Amino acid sequence: MPPPLPPHDIRVLVIDDHPLFRRGVLQLLASTPHFKTVGEADTGDEGIALALALKPDLILLDLNMKKGLDGIATLQHLQGTELDAKIVILTVSDDPQDLVTAIRAGAEGYLLKDTDPEQMIGHLNEIMFGRTVISDTLTHCLAAALRDDSMKTLRQPSALTEREDNIVRCLAQGLSNKLIARELGIMESTVKVHIRNLLKKLNFHSRLEAAVWAVTQGQR
Structure with a gap:
């Protein structure tokens, strides 16, 4: 089931140093009723300044920008700010290391620039609904990277409480915090606390890492 439409326009900031691609993204967003572009920048430094001034709901961020800060540094x-925006990496790089680095740095999504426009909008809607999304073709890359990482890092599923284990299973299904709270009959704020605790126990930096790991462990 697709996520519901937001109650208000999603305010978007685009940070990308390729003018032609940036223009294409702006046109795509302009043709989608519930998205509203509030700014664009071609460098990380300019993007940060605009983000702090405009306080967008969603930031689309290029990974490899040639001038100033790159995408990860941005x-x-x-x-490190008090912004409440969802940040999505939009890139041509399908390098697993770039993917893992971005997710661990806090990206809410990692999408390839050749993604079908309709699918792109669908992914952005999911992200705004509280899910972390990566391009379908990259899921196996993240899974492989986590398997390699697990060989270096001791992870004990037994360290999880029953509630945390249930939440990991929900993450593996791609459920948002709101849906997990509804599924388990608890407050959304409680879900956030449990996720923070289980990520610490399993030595993960993001819910997506935990979700992919859970799938590889058969915890679905």
Whole structure:
């Protein structure tokens, strides 16, 4: 079931140093009723300044920008502010290391620039609904990277409480915090606390890492 439409326009900031691609993204967003572009920038530094001034709901961020800060450095800087925006990496790079680095730095999504426009909008809707999304073709890359990482890092599923284990299973199904709360009959704020605790126990940086790991462990 697709996520419901938001009650208000999603305010978007686009940070990308390719003018032609940026223009295409702006046109795509302009043709989608519930998205509203509030700004665009061609460098990380300019993007950060605009983000702090405009306080968008969603930031689409290029990974490899040639001038100034690259995408990861820009993402890390934005994560250090009080902004409440969802940040999505939009890139041509299908390098697993770039993917893992971005997710661990706090990206809410990692989408390839050749994604079908309709699918792109669908992914952005899911992200705004509270899910972390990566391009379908990259899921196996993240899974492989986590398997390699698990060989270096001791992870004990037995360390999880029954509630945390249930939440990991929900993450593996791609459920948002709101849907997990509804599924388990608890408050959404409680879900957030449990996710924070289980990520710490399993030595993960993001819910997506935990979700993919859970799938590889058969915890669905």
